[in-house]
Amino acid sequence: MSVRVRYAPSPTGSPHVGNIRDALFKHLFAKRYGGVNILRIEDTDRTRYVPGCEEEIVESLNWMGIEFQEGFTQGGDHGPYRQSERKEQGIYQDLVQKLLDSGHAYWAFDTSEELEEMREFQKINKQAIGYYGGMWRDASPNQVEEAKRAGKPGVIRLAIPRDKTIVLEDVIRGRLEFDSNTVDDPVLIKADGMPTYHFAAMVDDHLMGITHIMRGEEWISSAPKHAWLFDAYGWDRPIFVHCPVIKGKDGSKLSKRHGDTRCLDYRSAGYLPAALANFIALIGWSPGGDRELMSMDEMAEAFSLEGLQPSPGVFDLDKLKWMNANHIRGLSSADLVAAVRGVAEDPEAEAYYRKAHEEKEDPADKAIYLGLATLRTALGEQTELAEKMIALEQERVTTLADFGAAGAFFFTDEPEIDGTALAKWKGQAHIPALFDAAIQYSGSDYETFVKEYAAANGFEKLVPLQVPLRLGLTGKTSGPGLFDLMAALGPERIRVRLERAKGIFA
Ligand code: GLU
Numbered sequence: 001m002s003v004r005v006r007y008a009p010s011p012t013g014s015p016h017v018g019n020i021r022d023a024l025f026k027h028l029f030a031k032r033y034g035g036v037n038i039l040r041i042e043d044t045d046r047t048r049y050v051p052g053c054e055e056e057i058v059e060s061l062n063w064m065g066i067e068f069q070e071g072f073t074q075g076g077d078h079g080p081y082r083q084s085e086r087k088e089q090g091i092y093q094d095l096v097q098k099l100l101d102s103g104h105a106y107w108a109f110d111t112s113e114e115l116e117e118m119r120e121f122q123k124i125n126k127q128a129i130g131y132y133g134g135m136w137r138d139a140s141p142n143q144v145e146e147a148k149r150a151g152k153p154g155v156i157r158l159a160i161p162r163d164k165t166i167v168l169e170d171v172i173r174g175r176l177e178f179d180s181n182t183v184d185d186p187v188l189i190k191a192d193g194m195p196t197y198h199f200a201a202m203v204d205d206h207l208m209g210i211t212h213i214m215r216g217e218e219w220i221s222s223a224p225k226h227a228w229l230f231d232a233y234g235w236d237r238p239i240f241v242h243c244p245v246i247k248g249k250d251g252s253k254l255s256k257r258h259g260d261t262r263c264l265d266y267r268s269a270g271y272l273p274a275a276l277a278n279f280i281a282l283i284g285w286s287p288g289g290d291r292e293l294m295s296m297d298e299m300a301e302a303f304s305l306e307g308l309q310p311s312p313g314v315f316d317l318d319k320l321k322w323m324n325a326n327h328i329r330g331l332s333s334a335d336l337v338a339a340v341r342g343v344a345e346d347p348e349a350e351a352y353y354r355k356a357h358e359e360k361e362d363p364a365d366k367a368i369y370l371g372l373a374t375l376r377t378a379l380g381e382q383t384e385l386a387e388k389m390i391a392l393e394q395e396r397v398t399t400l401a402d403f404g405a406a407g408a409f410f411f412t413d414e415p416e417i418d419g420t421a422l423a424k425w426k427g428q429a430h431i432p433a434l435f436d437a438a439i440q441y442s443g444s445d446y447e448t449f450v451k452e453y454a455a456a457n458g459f460e461k462l463v464p465l466q467v468p469l470r471l472g473l474t475g476k477t478s479g480p481g482l483f484d485l486m487a488a489l490g491p492e493r494i495r496v497r498l499e500r501a502k503g504i505f506a
Pocket residue numbers: 008009010042197201214215216219
């Protein structure tokens with residue numbers, strides 16, 4: 001059996017990390033087995049349709065490197081891949097007729113007041129809430145005709161069999177049994193003629209030859225309806241794979257209050273798609289052993305349904321940061337510069353950090369916001385220096401956006417000098433001569449220079465030399481290795497900065 005899976009988003013809002021993980025699992029699974037991943041748009045609920053959302057879905061998937069072999073963007077043999085277009089072709093209407101003919105579906109003409117009354121009655125009598133037949137499931141053809149003639153709006157419902165156990169095998173959860181008396185009769189076609197998710201998704205899964213319905217576990221309660229729908233048609237059921245939800249660190253379902261959930265916000269914030277993919281894949285999937293840092297290709301090679309976990313995975317932002325820093329370290333210098341440039345020149349990143357610092361008044365976000373602007377200019381006007389800075393900070397940053405703030409001192413000859421450190425070193429007698437020697441040094445091996453200077457002037461330790469030099473050149477007490485930093489800045493910048501610093505340290 002060749003694997004065929006589908007990612008079937010409803011264009012009702014920005015794709016969040018949970019949706020994207022769902023898509024990623026399918027990408028990895030299809031890739032692992034040389035199968036097909038399909039991108040289908042489930043847009044039958046027009047009241048929830050959000051314009052621009054399809055574009056954002058595609059952009060998010062492309063950014064993440066999630067691939068499809070068929071779908072609404074590239075077509076394929078099972079199209080169209082947008083359900084509103086499939087509806088126009090009459091696919092659902094033809095198929096629901098079959099169910100009506102075989103007695104597996106029925107027309108129901110309940111008004112909303114009647115449905116409300118039913119719910120009230122069920123509540124008061126502590127019965128299962130839902131539509132279990134009402135007065136229409138067993139209505140005669142004449143009653144149905146009459147209601148239609150009278151122009152009553154009606155829906156078509158699936159007749160779930162009663163007094164039966166609906167059994168299904170889920171790859172992650174094993175055998176699931178449902179008492180069919182607790183499974184209500186879902187609407188298949190709404191009064192406006194639109195199919196519901198329950199109907200359109202399952203029909204499409206069949207027609208598109210889907211082998212595995214992989215989706216979030218929030219669909220488990222609907223699974224008996226879906227399994228029965230396949231049975232009612234006499235179709236082979238696909239294999240069900242209900243993936244665990246993602247939770248926040250506090251154990252509740254991941255939501256806005258745990259931080260960013262929108263996929264593309266992670267791009268704006270400076271995360272690498274490979275790191276985000278690595279991170280979200282491991283929420284709910286284990287590659288075995290203690291492997292953690294993995295590329296997309298490595299994950300695809302290792303992916304298996306057996307590795308999917310039944311328990312919910314936790315979204316731990318600190319872990320994502322750690323992974324991102326590691327993925328950044330793994331980039332070639334050309335790829336890194338391109339990635340940093342991408343963020344520095346991205347208006348969405350600018351807007352993201354502006355909003356972050358304005359809303360939360362967080363000085364760290366403000367430094368990043370300002371740093372990005374500096375970096376943008378520097379990449380244009382001082383490209384060589386900017387690239388040297390990026391190479392030196394590669395080991396030190398967490399996100400691509402951090403390069404701006406971390407390396408801002410490279411681009412100003414008058415860096416603000418750390419007050420506490422200055423208070424400690426100001427007035428120390430050895431500093432002016434040290435700075436003069438550094439200004440006069442004409443080589444490029446600053447390590448040798450500092451060591452020889454220490455030996456010649458009786459310094460047992462390098463600290464009294466290194467700290468003032470670093471402070472004078474960068475304003476900070478920490479940063480990339482001093483000798484590399486001095487080589488990157490070069491003699492002219494060293495001269496200008498240390499001449500200025502002499503006055504400040506005096
Ligand atoms: N359109 C559904 C959603 O966006 C898809 C669920 C499924 O994968 O079956 O939630």
